[in-house]
Amino acid sequence: MISRTERVLNHTVLAFVSILVLFPVVWFLFTALSPNRGGQLDFTNLEWGNFSTAWKLGGFGHAMLASAVITIGAVTGQTLLAILSGFAFGVLGVTGQKIIFPVVLLGLMISAEVFIVPLYYTFQSLGLTNSWLGLIIIQIGMGVPFGTFWMRATFRAVPASLVEAAEMDGARTWRILWQILLPISRPAVLTLALLSFMWTWNDFFLSLIFIADPAIQPATLALGVFQGRHSVDVNLLAAGSLIVALPVLVLYAFFQRHFIRGVLNGALKE
Amino acid sequence: MSSRQLLQRRAATTAAVPEDAMGNRKTAGRSGRRKPRLSVRARKQRWLGLAFAAPALLAYGFVVIVPIVQSVSYSFYSWDGVSAARFVGLGNYKSFFTDPELAQSLAHVLVLVLFFAGLPILLGLLSAALLGRGKMRGAGIYRWVLFLPQVLTSVVVAVIWKRIYGPDGPLNGALRAVGLGDLAHNWLGDFTWALPALGVIGTWTALGLCMVLFVAGVAAIPNELYEQARLDGAGPVKEFLAITLPALRGQLAVALTLTVTGALRAFDLVWVTTQGGPGTSTITPALLLYRKAFLNPDVGMAAAIGIVLAIICLLVALVITRLSEEKA
Numbered sequence: 268m269i270s271r272t273e274r275v276l277n278h279t280v281l282a283f284v285s286i287l288v289l290f291p292v293v294w295f296l297f298t299a300l301s302p303n304r305g306g307q308l309d310f311t312n313l314e315w316g317n318f319s320t321a322w323k324l325g326g327f328g329h330a331m332l333a334s335a336v337i338t339i340g341a342v343t344g345q346t347l348l349a350i351l352s353g354f355a356f357g358v359l360g361v362t363g364q365k366i367i368f369p370v371v372l373l374g375l376m377i378s379a380e381v382f383i384v385p386l387y388y389t390f391q392s393l394g395l396t397n398s399w400l401g402l403i404i405i406q407i408g409m410g411v412p413f414g415t416f417w418m419r420a421t422f423r424a425v426p427a428s429l430v431e432a433a434e435m436d437g438a439r440t441w442r443i444l445w446q447i448l449l450p451i452s453r454p455a456v457l458t459l460a461l462l463s464f465m466w467t468w469n470d471f472f473l474s475l476i477f478i479a480d481p482a483i484q485p486a487t488l489a490l491g492v493f494q495g496r497h498s499v500d501v502n503l504l505a506a507g508s509l510i511v512a513l514p515v516l517v518l519y520a521f522f523q524r525h526f527i528r529g530v531l532n533g534a535l536k537e
Numbered sequence: 538m539s540s541r542q543l544l545q546r547r548a549a550t551t552a553a554v555p556e557d558a559m560g561n562r563k564t565a566g567r568s569g570r571r572k573p574r575l576s577v578r579a580r581k582q583r584w585l586g587l588a589f590a591a592p593a594l595l596a597y598g599f600v601v602i603v604p605i606v607q608s609v610s611y612s613f614y615s616w617d618g619v620s621a622a623r624f625v626g627l628g629n630y631k632s633f634f635t636d637p638e639l640a641q642s643l644a645h646v647l648v649l650v651l652f653f654a655g656l657p658i659l660l661g662l663l664s665a666a667l668l669g670r671g672k673m674r675g676a677g678i679y680r681w682v683l684f685l686p687q688v689l690t691s692v693v694v695a696v697i698w699k700r701i702y703g704p705d706g707p708l709n710g711a712l713r714a715v716g717l718g719d720l721a722h723n724w725l726g727d728f729t730w731a732l733p734a735l736g737v738i739g740t741w742t743a744l745g746l747c748m749v750l751f752v753a754g755v756a757a758i759p760n761e762l763y764e765q766a767r768l769d770g771a772g773p774v775k776e777f778l779a780i781t782l783p784a785l786r787g788q789l790a791v792a793l794t795l796t797v798t799g800a801l802r803a804f805d806l807v808w809v810t811t812q813g814g815p816g817t818s819t820i821t822p823a824l825l826l827y828r829k830a831f832l833n834p835d836v837g838m839a840a841a842i843g844i845v846l847a848i849i850c851l852l853v854a855l856v857i858t859r860l861s862e863e864k865a
Contacts, residue, residue, distance in 0.1 A: 276667060277667060277668045278675070280664055280667050280668060281664070281668060281679045282679075284660075284664065284683065284744065284745070284748065285679055285682040285683060287741070287744075288682055288683055288685060288686060288741065288744070288745050289682055289685070291697050291698065291701055291741070292685065292689075292697065294700075294701070294707055295697045295700065298700060305705065306700065344596075347592075348592055348593040348596060349593070351589045351590065351592060351593060352589065352590040352592075352593035352594070354589055355586040355587070355588075355589035355590035356586070356590060358586075359582050359583065359585055359586030359589060360579070360582060360583040360586050361583060361586040361587050361589075361590050362580075362583045362584050362586065362587045363587070364583075364586075367590075367594065370602065371594070371597065374597060374601050374602075376850065376851050376854055377601065377605065377847055378798075378802055378846075378847065378850065380802065380823055380826055380842070380843040380846050380847065381604075381605055381608055381843045381844060381846070381847040382600070382601055382604035382605045382607075382608055382843070383604075383826075383830070383843065384604075384608060384611060384826075384830045384836060384839050384840045384843060385603075385604040385607035385608050385611055385840070386600065386604040387830070387831075388618075388836075389603075389604065389607075404596070404599075404600065405600050407596050407600070408596040408597050408599060408600025408601055409600060409601060411593045411594075411596055411597035411601075412597070412601075414593070415590075415593060440582075440585060465688055468690070469688075469689075469690040469691065471690070471691055471692050471805045471808075471809075472804055472805060475808070475827075476827070476830075476831060487690055487691075487692045490690075490692050490693070490696065491692055491808075491809055494692075494696050494699070494809065498699075501700060501703075504696060504700075505696075505697075505700065508692075508693045508696045508697065509693075511690060511692070511693060512689055512690055512693045515688050515689075515690070516688065516689075519685075519688045523681055523684070526684070526687075526688060527680060527681075527684050527749065530684075530687070
């Protein structure tokens, strides 16, 4: 029951906003291909070499490796812990959960600024600053509240009868988790892993604080340094930015449903 | 601001409602299974549960909980990170009322709230009022585009906009092209314009998310409601006020909490674009925290800023959730 004018209006508004959102990104994309240091657009003369030049100048090889190691470590850790604790809180029950669970959920409201200062000094005394392992540990610990919340809700949405039937057949705890709950929950686990990938890869604040050594800095940090040093080479700067953003963009292109649905569901369910 | 916060805030606010609110509604049967009396088996199972949760709890305790407690205690001391700490009681907290930089940073937060929260939500609501009814062709594409800023790294967003605002960037180019060359500025290097310019970046990032949220919310409103309203002779404005707005209360709460706390915590964007400058014209509390913790150490003060930020964020989340539920 939507009139034609209304439909046209809808598309006009959405298209207009979409252009506003997209314009800076597209402009930047062409800047990255500009042959000119000042970044003037030149569509007849696209300079693809900017990417490899930026890659070399910015040391992005090392930086991307650092980001990859940190991200893969954090995603694996976060997902595993989320599955275990989601199973514990959602299905098994946990001794003392009346106190423990609210404390875990408190972590959802707390952001890094509150605990970053003492954490830095603790990590420093343990030799965990300036190390990928240190960042991985922080990311894993910070991921616990959301992961637990997410996987607990997921496992609880599995029909109880299914678990009971398996119990009846004599399945033990491990088998119930790995052979019944997990296969059913695969989409939710994938969403969790993707979100955690995006958050870890995109992190800047924690890396800035915990990694001082340029030789081991992750990509976001390397880009920050690169933009300080090469602010006159606009085209290279743009190319470097795209290199850093690329992994998440590729995942987003393939799994956009998971990203958007994950965020909207996480935000809106119940 | 990121979608991470969105998820976390919302999860937290739903969780703050009665204890098991989010899982139990769907599976009321299961909680009944272990509630009545704890058999030996069930009790054993809960210890097993604790074992399963242990790795997560340990990591969380080590990284988050213990440092929070330490943060509170740090905040009562004056410490430069090297020499002996000196107990100053609430002295660091008093600085919030006396230190001009802190006061200034809090004032900047108010401006940022306008841009990070006010504008995107207003525009988002406007578009939700116009859109969203019925299925739209191409809705997926719009969603894909509008959501894009949410997956871009904040550093990249900052670099993009630095270019846009640059002295010979596209914004000034456009102004010159239409004969308004006099208005051209080095936007981020200007005492008056740097803060609003930063704000606009926040608007750009949050607008799409707010739209996606609200449009999804409107799509969930049963069409009959609108048809009924039309039959009752309601105009578009009345329709919006009577149906759309009340139905979007949940989404509004999410968007508000997220964007307001995003403004409160602004760091990455500011750090990469202006580092708080020129002068202190774009300084934010999070930036001061970073400076005081790691550049010219006043560690106790940094901890106090962190605690105050956390408390304000918590209050914002709680108040907004309360308000959004009250009229339900």
